[in-house]
Amino acid sequence: xxxxxxxxxxxxxxxxxxxxxxxxxxxxxxxxxxxxxxxxxxxxxxxxxxxxxxxxxxxxxxxxxxxxxxxxxxxxxxxxxxxxxxxxxxxxxxxxxxxxxxxxxxxxxxxxxxxxxxxxxxxxxxxxxxxxxxxxxxxxxxxxxxxxxxxxxxxxxxxxxxxxxxxxxxxxxxxxxxxxxxxxxxxxxxxxxxxxxxxxxxxxxxxxxxxxxxxxxxxxxxxxxxxxxxxxxxxxxxxxxxxxxxxxxxxxxxxxxxxxxxxxxxxxxxxxxxxxxxxxxxxxxxxxxxxxxxxxxxxxxxxxxxxxxxxxxxxxxxxxxxxxxxxxxxxxxxxxxxxxxxxxxxxxxxxxxxxxxxxxxxxxxxxxxxxxxxxxxxxxxxxxxxxxxxxxxxxxxxxxxxxxxxxxxxxxxxxxxxxxxxxxxxx
Numbered sequence: 001x002x003x004x005x006x007x008x009x010x011x012x013x014x015x016x017x018x019x020x021x022x023x024x025x026x027x028x029x030x031x032x033x034x035x036x037x038x039x040x041x042x043x044x045x046x047x048x049x050x051x052x053x054x055x056x057x058x059x060x061x062x063x064x065x066x067x068x069x070x071x072x073x074x075x076x077x078x079x080x081x082x083x084x085x086x087x088x089x090x091x092x093x094x095x096x097x098x099x100x101x102x103x104x105x106x107x108x109x110x111x112x113x114x115x116x117x118x119x120x121x122x123x124x125x126x127x128x129x130x131x132x133x134x135x136x137x138x139x140x141x142x143x144x145x146x147x148x149x150x151x152x153x154x155x156x157x158x159x160x161x162x163x164x165x166x167x168x169x170x171x172x173x174x175x176x177x178x179x180x181x182x183x184x185x186x187x188x189x190x191x192x193x194x195x196x197x198x199x200x201x202x203x204x205x206x207x208x209x210x211x212x213x214x215x216x217x218x219x220x221x222x223x224x225x226x227x228x229x230x231x232x233x234x235x236x237x238x239x240x241x242x243x244x245x246x247x248x249x250x251x252x253x254x255x256x257x258x259x260x261x262x263x264x265x266x267x268x269x270x271x272x273x274x275x276x277x278x279x280x281x282x283x284x285x286x287x288x289x290x291x292x293x294x295x296x297x298x299x300x301x302x303x304x305x306x307x308x309x310x311x312x313x314x315x316x317x318x319x320x321x322x323x324x325x326x327x328x329x330x331x332x333x334x335x336x337x338x339x340x341x342x343x344x345x346x347x348x349x350x351x352x353x354x355x356x357x358x359x360x361x362x363x364x365x366x367x368x369x370x371x372x373x374x375x376x377x378x379x380x381x382x383x384x385x386x387x388x389x390x391x392x393x394x395x396x397x398x399x400x401x402x403x404x405x406x407x408x409x410x411x412x413x414x415x416x417x418x419x420x421x422x423x424x425x426x427x
Contacts, residue, residue, distance in 0.1 A: 020068050022188035023079055027179040028095035031125040031191055032103030035088045035199045036117030043067075043082055045116045050080055056108060076106035085267075087117060088199065095128070121199050123173045125191050130160065130178040143176055152284040152292040158182045159190055160287065165198075165296065173198060193278045197293065200271040200278070201301060207268035208304045210261055211311040217257060218314050224250055225318065229325050237336050244329050251322045258315050265312045272305045363413050371406040378405070 025031075038046070050071065051061035057073040067082040079090040089112070091103040103124060104112060126143075141147045144164050151162035160178040167173055175194050179187060228246055235243055275297060284292045378401040382394035 020081055022185065022192040023070060023077065023090075023092060024184035025092065025127060025187040025191060026094055026184065027127050027129055027182070027187060029127045030093045030095050030103040031127065031195075032091040032093075033088065033121065033123045033125070033195050033198075034112070034115075034119060035086050035121035035202070036115060037086050037120050038117030042087075042116040046080070046082065046087055049111070049115055050078075053078070053108065053111060073106065076103070078107075085203070086120060086199070087115075088195075089115070090195065095126070119171075120202050121173070121195075122167075122171050123175060123195060123198055125175040125177060125194065127177045127179060127187060127191065130180045140176075144174065149290060150293055150296045151290045152282075152287055153180075154190060154282040154284055155182070155186060156283060157285060158186060161190065161194060161282070161293070162290075163194070163293075165201075165300075190282070193281055197275055197278045197297075200274045201297070204268045204271035204275060204301065205304060207261075207264045207308045210264050211304075211308040214257060214261055214311040214315065215307075218311070218318060221250060221254060221318060225321060225325065232325070232329060232332075240329060240333050240336070244326070244333065247322060247326045247329060251319070251326060254315065254319050254322055258319060261312070261315070265308050268305060268308050272301065275301065363417070367406060367409045367413060370409045371402065374405045374409070375401050 047063055047066075050063065050069070053073070054061040054071055057071070059071060059073070063069055069080050071078045071080070075093065077092040079088075079092070081088045081090075091106060093103045093106050095102070140149050140151070140162055144162075146164070149162050149164050151160060153160050158180055159182050160180070162176040162178075163174065165173060175191075175198075177187070177190060177194070182190065224246075228243055228250070231239070232243055279294045279297060282293065284294055286292055375398055379394055379398040382392050382397040386392045386394055
């Protein structure tokens with residue numbers, strides 16, 4: 001059947017749900033696992049190390065841009081997965097009675113230690129048949145070296161899992177899986193979930209030291225905000241700029257803290273949710289006298305995650321409080337500025353009225369002065385005409401000229417003022 005052209009990402013999106021499937025396991029088997037914190041640019045060195053291992057085993061070393069692969073070696077299988085913040089290496093090796101870290105012993109000497117990154121998780125899983133190691137107190141204490149063990153039956157009592165979530169002197173955490181009647185794929189899923197629980201648990205706890213540091217810093221910031229708000233209630237206008245600057249410094253410090261911790265806290269919650277989901281997928285059932293993995297996580301991991309969530313909420317609440325205090329202080333400063341502006345405008349209005357009165361006074365004086373000089377000129381003109389033989393009374397002429405000249409000058413000054421006003425308004 002002919003179909004329209006495929007969306008360019010159709011195949012990759014469809015294959016995503018099939019990516020990284022659990023590796024089928026043969027009981028009995030040893031599984032070694034490490035999760036390394038690494039930088040994104042380290043993926044090139046990781047692929048180079050994997051290519052060298054593949055070449056030493058006579059396998060193809062062309063991995064392209066793959067972010068996960070399963071390499072079949074001489075008597076072992078190695079699974080590599082690249083995640084956002086870490087990379088994982090899982091080695092599967094059939095149990096042939098080898099003691100100790102049998103899975104990692106299959107790798108070339110020094111290959112594991114040369115990998116880029118820092119070890120966050122190192123674990124070994126021992127997968128055995130149930131009849132070889134019954135889940136009783138004495139055998140468990142012999143395997144783990146103590147009786148403080150966590151365990152339960154899982155996936156409908158098809159297996160029993162045990163761990164102590166401790167790091168041994170060899171630097172490994174240990175899991176014991178007893179296979180009652182699991183299929184190969186089911187065994188792979190159980191082991192994968194256990195290793196993911198361990199990895200995501202540690203990844204979630206990366207935020208815990210940061211949360212404690214944030215709580216300590218928030219205590220000081222809250223005290224500083226309380227001091228500023230208490231001072232604000234009785235502050236004088238001259239002190240307001242200093243208080244506003246202190247609030248701005250506090251707000252900047254808070255925003256920097258939020259920016260530095262937002263990703264870590266959000267990632268911690270996501271990893272914690274993954275831990276809880278993986279535990280639910282195990283479908284645990286209680287074994288007499290033992291604490292289940294779910295109970296252990298609720299008692300030990302959940303409080304740490306609550307601490308991280310509380311730190312994040314305190315950051316958000318304190319940022320909101322600082323914003324409200326800043327807005328209150330800005331409003332107070334704005335009101336003070338508005339009052340000052342009103343006083344300035346009132347003063348300018350008084351000055352304008354005074355200037356108008358002075359201008360009117362000057363105009364009156366100007367009219368009088370101009371009239372005086374013009375009338376004087378008319379008087380000189382009358383005297384000149386009288387001396388020339390004209391019969392004129394210069395005093396009467398001068399007296400009659402005064403009102404005429406004064407009116408003409410006043411009208412001229414008024415028109416000049418109106419012209420200047422029109423020109424100013426036009427601009």
